Amino acid sequence: MMNSPQQVKNPSSSLKSRFITRFLGALTKINAEHPISSSSPTRIFQRYRRIKVASNKSMAYSVRSRRIWSRAMLSRFRSRRSAFSVRRSSVKTTNCTTSPPSALIKVTINENKIAKGGLDMQTDELRELVPGGEAMDVCNLLGETAHYIKCLTTQVQVMRKIVDFYHLSK
Amino acid sequence: MNSLLSPTQQIPLQDLQPNGNSGTHQAQIHNPQFDPTSSHDDFLDQMLSTLPSCSWSDLKSPWDPPKSDETPPSNPDNNVGFHYDEILASKLRQHQINGGGGGTTAAMKMMMQQQMMLPGRPIAAAGGGGLTMPLHNDIVDGSSFKSPNQQVDVTSHYLNLVGRVPCKLCTTVSVLDLCMGLIISHRTSLSIFTILRHTFFSLLHFPQRITKTLNGLMIHIQLFTSILFIVQGGNMQTQSFGATAGTVMNQSQASGSTTGGAPAQPKQRVRARRGQATDPHSIAERLRRERIAERMKALQELVPNANKTDKASMLDEIIDYVKFLQLQVKVLSMSRLGGAAAVAPLVADMPSEGGDCVQTTAGGGGSLQRNSNGNQPSSNNDSLTVTEHQVAKLMEEDMGSAMQYLQGKGLCLMPISLATAISTATCHSRNPMINKGSSSNHPLLQSNGEGPSSPSMSVLTVQSATMGNGGLDGSAKDAASVSKP
Numbered sequence: 251m252m253n254s255p256q257q258v259k260n261p262s263s264s265l266k267s268r269f270i271t272r273f274l275g276a277l278t279k280i281n282a283e284h285p286i287s288s289s290s291p292t293r294i295f296q297r298y299r300r301i302k303v304a305s306n307k308s309m310a311y312s313v314r315s316r317r318i319w320s321r322a323m324l325s326r327f328r329s330r331r332s333a334f335s336v337r338r339s340s341v342k343t344t345n346c347t348t349s350p351p352s353a354l355i356k357v358t359i360n361e362n363k364i365a366k367g368g369l370d371m372q373t374d375e376l377r378e379l380v381p382g383g384e385a386m387d388v389c390n391l392l393g394e395t396a397h398y399i400k401c402l403t404t405q406v407q408v409m410r411k412i413v414d415f416y417h418l419s420k
Numbered sequence: 421m422n423s424l425l426s427p428t429q430q431i432p433l434q435d436l437q438p439n440g441n442s443g444t445h446q447a448q449i450h451n452p453q454f455d456p457t458s459s460h461d462d463f464l465d466q467m468l469s470t471l472p473s474c475s476w477s478d479l480k481s482p483w484d485p486p487k488s489d490e491t492p493p494s495n496p497d498n499n500v501g502f503h504y505d506e507i508l509a510s511k512l513r514q515h516q517i518n519g520g521g522g523g524t525t526a527a528m529k530m531m532m533q534q535q536m537m538l539p540g541r542p543i544a545a546a547g548g549g550g551l552t553m554p555l556h557n558d559i560v561d562g563s564s565f566k567s568p569n570q571q572v573d574v575t576s577h578y579l580n581l582v583g584r585v586p587c588k589l590c591t592t593v594s595v596l597d598l599c600m601g602l603i604i605s606h607r608t609s610l611s612i613f614t615i616l617r618h619t620f621f622s623l624l625h626f627p628q629r630i631t632k633t634l635n636g637l638m639i640h641i642q643l644f645t646s647i648l649f650i651v652q653g654g655n656m657q658t659q660s661f662g663a664t665a666g667t668v669m670n671q672s673q674a675s676g677s678t679t680g681g682a683p684a685q686p687k688q689r690v691r692a693r694r695g696q697a698t699d700p701h702s703i704a705e706r707l708r709r710e711r712i713a714e715r716m717k718a719l720q721e722l723v724p725n726a727n728k729t730d731k732a733s734m735l736d737e738i739i740d741y742v743k744f745l746q747l748q749v750k751v752l753s754m755s756r757l758g759g760a761a762a763v764a765p766l767v768a769d770m771p772s773e774g775g776d777c778v779q780t781t782a783g784g785g786g787s788l789q790r791n792s793n794g795n796q797p798s799s800n801n802d803s804l805t806v807t808e809h810q811v812a813k814l815m816e817e818d819m820g821s822a823m824q825y826l827q828g829k830g831l832c833l834m835p836i837s838l839a840t841a842i843s844t845a846t847c848h849s850r851n852p853m854i855n856k857g858s859s860s861n862h863p864l865l866q867s868n869g870e871g872p873s874s875p876s877m878s879v880l881t882v883q884s885a886t887m888g889n890g891g892l893d894g895s896a897k898d899a900a901s902v903s904k905p
Contacts, residue, residue, distance in 0.1 A: 398742070
């Protein structure tokens with residue numbers, strides 16, 4: 251079974267440490283609720299999904315509502331939780347597995363209409379990637395993307411370290 | 421002021437000549453000023469001297485030091501000339517507001533100042549001062565001196581005003597009108613001056629009227645001289661004027677010179693910086709662009725391989741990186757399912773149940789692909805060969821889409837030699853799987869003549885690593901190490 255790591259990654263209450271504590275807590279919970287002994291593909295898949303969601307969720311909660319994308323993700327989680335069982339299989343967006351109708355008001359931004367010379371395609375794509383990006387103008391979108399990238403890299407770093415730790419310890 | 425304007429005042433014409441401080445200035449001013457028209461200077465002096473003597477001193481006393489404000493005197497008076505001043509002032513202001521070119525502006529400004537000066541200023545003490553005022557103005561005028569047409573506007577305006585003066589000055593008015601008309605018609609400085617000369621000579625024939633309406637005449641004279649100075653324009657030697665201008669005019673001149681061609685227009689135009697507009701919309705647009713540029717720069721530092729200068733390619737890079745990170749999270753969450761025991765079955769089941777989760781990731785990864793040609797969902801068949809077939813199909817069309825498809829599955833292509841090296845170097849338990857994969861792939865994929873640049877890169881290796889960014893080397897090791905029992 252998975253044990254919490256003995257080492258603390260980062261003592262200060264930075265984003266990383268907050269994420270770590272939350273994520274590990276979620277992981278332990280998952281391991282407690284859904285033991286690994288069952289190795290059927292579906293169960294494993296479920297577990298994978300849960301872990302992924304737990305990772306994203308803990309990151310979003312670590313950021314709280316300071317960012318537009320985190321707010322969007324949190325609202326997605328909350329609305330999704332109610333309809334989780336129904337939409338388990340459908341995978342549309344890359345970031346969040348299921349995308350129920352977003353609670354965000356999709357505002358038509360004038361700046362988006364004023365085409366910046368062919369960059370609309372990329373900005374639209376970026377909007378799809380970054381949660382809550384639909385209702386942002388380009389300027390905010392870029393800022394949110396920067397923070398989102400930073401959070402994602404933190405997530406990946408932490409998860410990788412956990413994996414390394416566990417596999418090394420075995 | 422009133423004293424100046426009372427008709428009964430006797431203005432000493434001699435005071436027009438060098439007299440006191442202002443007089444000395446006056447001398448300095450007049451002489452160089454009239455140098456180009458020295459004859460006219462004499463003429464003027466002569467003309468003025470022939471007029472009955474009046475005392476300018478009376479005019480001096482009540483006048484305050486010249487101010488640069490433009491409020492006309494509000495003192496009521498029973499003086500024609502005073503009314504005339506007011507009328508002129510109002511008219512000139514109107515004219516000024518109505519617009520006109522720079523030259524007109526300068527002329528009007530000067531006229532305005534004249535008007536301002538006339539009632540309440542010593543204008544360098546009486547006539548001398550009055551005569552000096554236009555000189556001050558000339559310094560400004562000289563800079564913004566424009567075509568005579570605009571002066572003609574002034575003069576025509578003046579004419580209109582002149583026409584309204586009651587008939588006490590009728591003779592003078594008529595004469596003046598005549599001369600103004602001539603001025604307008606001829607439009608050359610020299611001719612104007614000759615006209616003026618004639619005018620004044622004719623005026624001399626009416627001494628009585630002139631005495632009575634001397635104040636008006638003085639006003640006329642001042643205005644005429646101002647017009648005259650306008651006409652002379654650049655000919656005037658303004659340097660000396662500058663010396664005598666005094667602080668009042670200096671201020672206005674300074675402001676006039678700094679603002680360039682739009683000194684006293686009601687709508688001040690802010691001169692824009694070179695190459696930039698002052699329109700509020702464009703300013704906002706500029707700010708927006710700058711903000712976006714700095715955000716892009718911040719993103720450039722975060723994203724690796726950010727040496728692209730083009731904004732579009734930079735955005736592409738950013739998008740790819742975000743997708744890659746999200747994929748990494750997915751894969752990591754897949755691989756880290758608690759203890760080692762959990763990972764092994766996952767790895768082992770990868771080929772078998774890989775279809776299950778890989779299908780979904782393919783579905784999710786399919787959306788990763790910008791071109792959607794690789795998004796044909798394989799059947800729910802868990803075999804790896806399905807993936808192989810898919811990849812082979814994609815490779816026929818476009819290598820990029822094939823790579824993307826693989827990436828979406830968490831797979832990558834690697835040379836056979838490398839795969840064998842890894843397999844032999846790491847562990848033996850994986851060998852069967854890898855060998856199976858490679859051997860099964862080998863004949864299949866090598867049948868494709870085309871493909872990647874290096875023909876050796878035709879092995880499809882099952883890994884839990886991601887694309888070539890070197891992201892999850894650790895997880896590859898994990899997979900290899902985990903399978904050790």
